[in-house]
Structures are given as structure tokens and as C-alpha cells.
Amino acid sequence: MTRTVTARDHVDRRALAAAGVTVLLWASAFVAIRSAARHFDPGALALGRLLAGSAVLGVILLVRREGPPPRAALPGILGSGILWFGLYMVALNWGEQEVDAGTAAMVVNIGPVLIALLGGWLLKEGFPPRLMAGMAVSFAGAVVVGFSMSGGGHASVAGVLLCLVAAVTYAAGVVCQKPALRHASALQVTAYGCFVGTAACLPFAGQLVSQAATAPLPATLNVVYLGVFPTALAFTTWAYALARTTAGKMGATTYVVPALVVLMSWAVLGEVPGWFTLAGGVLCLAGVAVSRGRGRAGGV
Template identity: 50%
Template sequence: MTNTTADNRQTRAPASGRVPDMTVTAVPAPPVTNRFLVPAAAAVTVVLWASAFIGIRSAGVDYSPGALTLGRILVGTVALTVMAALARKLRLPRGRTLVGIIVWGVLWFGLYNLALNAAERTLDAGTASLLVGLAPILIAVFAGISLGEGFPARLLLGIGIAFAGVAGIALASSSGASDAVSVVLGLAAAVVYAGSTILQKRLLPTVDSLTMTWLGCAAGTVACLPFAPALLDELAAAPTSATLSVVYLGVFPTAIAFATWGFALTRTTAGRLGAATYAAPPLAVLMSWALLDEIPAPVALVGGALCLAGVLVATLRLRS
């Protein structure tokens, strides 16, 4: 029996990660968290972020990019304050951690939203989502530069495929100079997305995810206060439906989705979580088609498919 037990430990432990039987009852939480809560949190984030592209198009008719950014993250900050108060787990960081969170918040909540809102002034929701969907490949690039992971052949191949897709999207959106600028803004949003994810992953070991999300959103709100006069003017003139879209963006794709994203990112790697976002662009295209009656041009869809293929080649490793 001793030999059998030893053999079982040698063959099973590396595959399943289970601890010996006498301790397994003492640590039931990690398997449950990893197997159920993290995928659920990732799924909530992906669905809500996909819906954000639709909300931006809906509200962007009546709200300028800066006003929409401020309105969204202002509502998000209020919602996160309520969530944090109910959770009773705020522990304010200090020093470099606090500075890092402020920088992250200005980038992630302020600059990212501003670039995306401006891009969707002329790009349909599906095309914008396909451009932002390049973020996982950019995360791999940033990891290669900042973490010394290098640039393997599959990453370089994936980059080539993805940017061929970007060229297709740009070709489909080349009806005017404003469209070309919007494509660049969509790419800029993807760059900020990727950089913010790397920065967030580095900060999370020193602060809990809800506190970081709340502080980051508040920092982004303060940075966007120069848009307050425009927001007040447009709020007075906008129809109720557009304002409700702003509220939706603040509560769901911002407060809830960023909270679930931070929860999942604390418990898994940035690369694995980034892989979950592959589903966001197809979902956004379907939602845009169903709710806004808009769909990307065929060339843009082909370009988007190439973008996603490049991301998959670059970030997914083959298993033997």
C-alpha cells in the first residue's frame, strides 16, 4: 500500500496540483476559486466590455468624447464607492503604490476611454472592438520588452498576421481622413489597454483589486474634470436615452466589469486572462448588428478575423 500511495502521488500530483489527502480538507477554497469564480468573473467582464462598444455608439451621438468619458467614470466612481463601502475592505495604499495606482487610473479610465470614445465617432462598434482586440498581442509585446521574455517566432508571426488585419480594417475605413484618425485612435486605445494591464498586474500584489479599481476610477475622474463644462451643457440637451447609456456605461462596463477584471487578474496570469477577451470582439459585432443595425464592412470583418488569428498565434502556445 505504501508503494501504491507513493506511485499515485508521483503520477497525480503534477497533473492535478492536489495536496496529500490529510490536508485537502483544510484548503477547499483555492480549487473552487480557480475553477468557478475566476472564469465567472472573466465572463462577466468580457460580456460587459463587449456591450460597452454599443453603449459608446449610442451615447456618442449626443455626448462628445471628453464629456462621455467624464460622465461614464464619474458614475463608475459613485458605483464603486457604494461597492467598496458594502465590502468594507478599503485599505488605502501609500507611497509608490498610491502613485502607481493614480497613473494607472488616469491611463486606464481616462486616456483609454477618451481615445475609444473619439474613435467610435466614425467607426462602428464592431470595427472599434476588433481594433481594441489587439490588446492581448500588445500585452505579449510589452512583456517581451519589460519582463525580458523576448520575441519568439510565433509572436513575430502573430504580429505580422494581426497588422495585416489592421491594414484591412484601415482599407475598409478609408472613406475619409476622419476615419483614418479613428483607426489610429482605436489602436491607441489598444496600446493603453495593454500597458494598463501590465501595470495593474504589477500593482495588485500590494493592494486589493476593489480598492485599486475604486482609486483608479476616482483618479481618472479627477483628471477628466476639465470636461465638466461640456458634460453639463450636453447633459441639459441630451435625450434621456443617451444619458441612460452613460449611466449604463458607468455602472456595468466600468464599475462592475473592472471590479470583476481586477478580481480575476489577482488570481491568474495576465496572459491567461487576456485570452478570455478574445470573445469580446465577436460579441460586440453581434450586439452591434442586433441592437444598432450596423455591421462592419466585409473587408473590415476579414481584417478583424486576421487580427484575432494573429493574436491567437502570438499568445497561445501549442500543447504536446
């Protein structure tokens, strides 16, 4: 039987494409952060990234002539700006200096689970069995990737706690952002959230100026790249997709990131993954496929 393609199908495809852009660019951010973090402290790196992102988003707002967001969207924008754009980025940069990459990956990947739980509770999205099953499979894959990448490295208690803070602020930021998208566009929510995060990180301005003066050009370009692509572009495509699906499903989509990071590290840094790492990446992808599958009601 031939199925008629509806307007909803086109919206679903655009949202899925936007989510794909997000996870691809967020995965690339791990490679860029690894290089830039050798020359910039966590707060300076976060501020530099946010300044570059704010500049790009500000120009786009002017070109599109989009004014300030409606007042109803401000609480969500403030919450996501402080928690996700601000605290999350500093905590993640700092935590990755204290623990090995595998431990960081395992702890931070609690975030999507928290998004599903908070979204089901606070946003009344419920707890679809298919989503919960897919997230369980993906989380198991993230744990496998984490163990395989840890290489027996030492994980400090402070580092683990910082990664846990990153996971919690990431989840809380997404849950704050979702209601704001009912009142404002994806560009407005992203841009003004980035502005708020930049303001929150201004205490690191002195560090950024002094370290940018001595950092090699490639490290500075990595900071700019982080601001333009994984921040300005990827957070906007994320907001676009989030406005068209549930927070839980969007959180589950980010489990593609560990698999992509493994492949990018292999291609760009020459870090050849072992079979255990590849198996974990396959589990991550399988879990996302399960969680994103259509039930009877369909959906993005």
C-alpha cells in the same frame, strides 16, 4: 485516468468566469457608446461614465468596509487611473468620431499585442510560444473584422492617431495595474483607479452638465449603464482575473470582444454581419482558445 479536482482548478474557473463577464460587458459598451456619442462629446462621455462608476464603486467600498489601498499599490493605481481610466476612454471616444468602426477596431486591437510584449519585458512574464501564436491568429481575425466593417469609410490621420493613443494607454494601464494587485484587492485597485480617472477628466465637467441637460433620456441612461456595468463591474472582474494570471493572457482574452460586438450589433441594432465578418470573429475566438490553452505547467 481520473484527475483530482484541486483548489487551483476552482480558482482558475473563477478567474475565467470573471474574465468572461469582463469581455461580455466590454463588448456591450460599444453598442452603448454608439448611441450616447451622438449626444455627448468624448470628454463629457468619459467623465459621465467614470462618475457613475465611481459612485457605484464608492458605495461597494463602504459596504465592504475596505479602506484605502496600501502605499505600495499607489504608483500602479495612479498609472492605470490616468492612462487607462482617463486618457484611454477620452482617446477612444474621440477616435471613433473620426474614423469608421472597422479602422478603430484594427488600430485599438494593437493593445493586446502591446500588453503581451510589455508584460513579457517589464513584468518578466516571458513570451510563451502558445500565447504568441494565439495572439497572431486573433489579431488576424480582428483585422478581418475591421476590413469587413469599414465599408470604405474615410479614416482621418488624426482619428487613427487617437485610436493608436487609446491602444498604447490601454496596454500601459494594464501593465501598471498588474503590480498594484500584489498589494491591494481587485476592488481597491479598480475603485481608486476609477477615482483617479474621474479626477483627470474633471476639466470636461462643464461640457457634461450642458450636454446632459439637452440629451434625451436613453442617451443619459446609456452613460449610466457604461459607468455601472462596463466600468464598475467589468473592470473589477478584470482586476480579479488579472491578479490570477499574466497580463499577456488577459490581454489575449479581450480578442473575444470583436466577435461579441458583431453578434450584439446583429441582435440589438439589426446590423446583419457578412460572411467575411463572421469568419474574422471565428478567427478571434480560435486565437483566444489557442492562447488560453494549458501548457505543461497549466495556469489560468
